[in-house]
Amino acid sequence: MDSQSSSKHHIAMFPWFAFGHFTPYLHISNELAKRGHRISFLLPKKAQLQLQHLNLYPDSITFHVITVPQVEGLPHGTETVSDIDNSLQPLLVAAMDLTRDQVKGLLHQLKPDFVFFDFMHWIPELATDLGFESVYYIIISAASVAIALVPGRKVPKDRLLTEDELMEPPLGYPSTKILFRKHEARSLIFLSYEFGKGITFYERNTIGMKQCDAISFRTCRELEGPFCDYIQNQYGKPVLLTGPVLPEPSQSPMEDMWVNWLAKFEPCEVVFCAFGSQLTLDMKQFQELVLGIELTSLPFLVALKPPVGAATIEDALPEGFLERISGKGMVCGTMVPQTQILNHPSVGCFVNHCGFGSMWESLMSHCQIVLIPHLGDQILNTRILSEELQVAVEVDKDENGWFSKESVCEAIKMVMDTDSKVGQFLRGNQEKCKTKLLKPDFVSNYIDEFVQQLDKL
Numbered sequence: 402m403d404s405q406s407s408s409k410h411h412i413a414m415f416p417w418f419a420f421g422h423f424t425p426y427l428h429i430s431n432e433l434a435k436r437g438h439r440i441s442f443l444l445p446k447k448a449q450l451q452l453q454h455l456n457l458y459p460d461s462i463t464f465h466v467i468t469v470p471q472v473e474g475l476p477h478g479t480e481t482v483s484d485i486d487n488s489l490q491p492l493l494v495a496a497m498d499l500t501r502d503q504v505k506g507l508l509h510q511l512k513p514d515f516v517f518f519d520f521m522h523w524i525p526e527l528a529t530d531l532g533f534e535s536v537y538y539i540i541i542s543a544a545s546v547a548i549a550l551v552p553g554r555k556v557p558k559d560r561l562l563t564e565d566e567l568m569e570p571p572l573g574y575p576s577t578k579i580l581f582r583k584h585e586a587r588s589l590i591f592l593s594y595e596f597g598k599g600i601t602f603y604e605r606n607t608i609g610m611k612q613c614d615a616i617s618f619r620t621c622r623e624l625e626g627p628f629c630d631y632i633q634n635q636y637g638k639p640v641l642l643t644g645p646v647l648p649e650p651s652q653s654p655m656e657d658m659w660v661n662w663l664a665k666f667e668p669c670e671v672v673f674c675a676f677g678s679q680l681t682l683d684m685k686q687f688q689e690l691v692l693g694i695e696l697t698s699l700p701f702l703v704a705l706k707p708p709v710g711a712a713t714i715e716d717a718l719p720e721g722f723l724e725r726i727s728g729k730g731m732v733c734g735t736m737v738p739q740t741q742i743l744n745h746p747s748v749g750c751f752v753n754h755c756g757f758g759s760m761w762e763s764l765m766s767h768c769q770i771v772l773i774p775h776l777g778d779q780i781l782n783t784r785i786l787s788e789e790l791q792v793a794v795e796v797d798k799d800e801n802g803w804f805s806k807e808s809v810c811e812a813i814k815m816v817m818d819t820d821s822k823v824g825q826f827l828r829g830n831q832e833k834c835k836t837k838l839l840k841p842d843f844v845s846n847y848i849d850e851f852v853q854q855l856d857k858l
């Protein structure tokens with residue numbers, strides 16, 4: 402046991418019912434279980450089956466099923482975000498609010514010392530009755546919270562924010578580089594949208610953060626120190642960092658299909674493109690993306706969900722694409738083993754959306770990084786990598802937020818051409834950054850320190 406803390410805790414985890422949240426909550430659960438703490442993980446039934454393989458400490462991490470009730474408009478049997486269209490998320494959150502008594506009963510029985518939660522802003526109220534400490538555990542970057550979800554950002558309830566208001570960061574925001582551009586500011590408009598009955602997205606999150614005992618981020622001071630300090634001041638409570646909490650490298654070998662295909666190429670030659678678990682591209686942008694990658698003449702592996710309006714990824718490919726790329730390119734409409742692919746010697750470039758998980762995985766890899774963000778937090782993560790750390794290149798977009806195949810090709814070539822000065826510069830910076838992050842014990846020291854801070858709560 403490598404724990405440095407004195408007491409062992411019982412911690413309940415109650416994340417938003419989406420796989421982008423379950424997975425990082427399970428990663429931190431594994432790290433805590435490894436240090437001798439006991440975890441009760443609240444989740445719906447189907448997700449339990451799908452996540453079982455990620456539970457590395459089944460003796461210490463117990464799953465407890467929460468039944469999601471029916472609410473009008475939510476398709477029968479909905480349990481997670483993966484079961485519905487994104488537009489129905491407010492109904493799922495309303496259904497999750499109705500689990501309050503169920504959750505209260507379970508926590509009363511379990512008697513945890515801590516509950517980690519995110520969107521269920523009523524958890525701190527239960528804490529007072531049941532006697533646990535509540536930790537708002539956030540799975541996106543601190544920069545994204547600092548710009549959008551602090552008391553200093555005024556979000557009126559009776560109207561939508563104007564473009565100018567959305568562009569303006571809250572007073573005292575600690576960066577002049579990590580900002581939205583004009584065409585991107587609208588990605589924060591959802592702050593005023595109703596998210597559950599009679600409550601906006603902004604209210605739900607800020608209430609949770611105001612009322613909890615501590616706020617916690619899956620990030621490190623080296624990358625986001627000023628944003629964490631800013632949030633600590635805004636809320637006047639401890640902000641605890643767990644570090645990146647990356648999953649342990651998979652012990653099982655990559656499937657033959659990938660190994661055999663990648664083996665055909667020279668070192669660092671293949672461009673790998675994936676956009677996380679949630680993003681569905683518009684048809685036109687999907688086609689520009691694959692055509693832009695093809696234009697580079699480099700071998701490539703693209704793993705994306707079928708775009709809007711297409712049943713399969715093959716249906717969405719431009720005319721003659723599959724015939725032209727035969728032997729040199731591979732297109733896949735389902736998830737692939739991303740971390741293993743990134744670590745394969747033939748892969749040299751990672752084109753991605755800069756979701757928070759992919760951001761850490763690209764930073765730790767040997768690949769050149771090309772970014773095409775879409776949602777709010779992905780845009781700020783991209784600016785951290787491209788403007789602050791200068792380890793990645795961002796694909797150019799026009800004033801409407803559209804990218805062209807030429808801009809995709811140009812960005813990839815900028816980092817992949819062997820004599821490119823930009824490519825060498827970014828690679829040098831990435832090496833320095835990686836040396837810090839991959840220092841022995843960097844990640845585990847963060848978690849040990851996090852546990853000590855929990856003790857102090």
Ligand SMILES: O=c1ccn([C@@H]2O[C@H](COP(=O)(O)OP(=O)(O)O[C@H]3OC[C@@H](O)[C@H](O)[C@H]3O)[C@@H](O)[C@H]2O)c(=O)[nH]1
Nearest residue numbers: 421675677678679704736737739740756757758759778
């Ligand atoms: O084909 C794939 C794609 C992705 N993955 C894995 O799935 C995870 C994706 O996580 P990301 O955080 O990058 O992206 P997601 O889009 O799924 O996340 C979501 O939550 C985090 C936010 O920052 C993102 O904005 C949001 O979209 C990564 O760990 C990645 O390794 C695969 O294993 N295979």
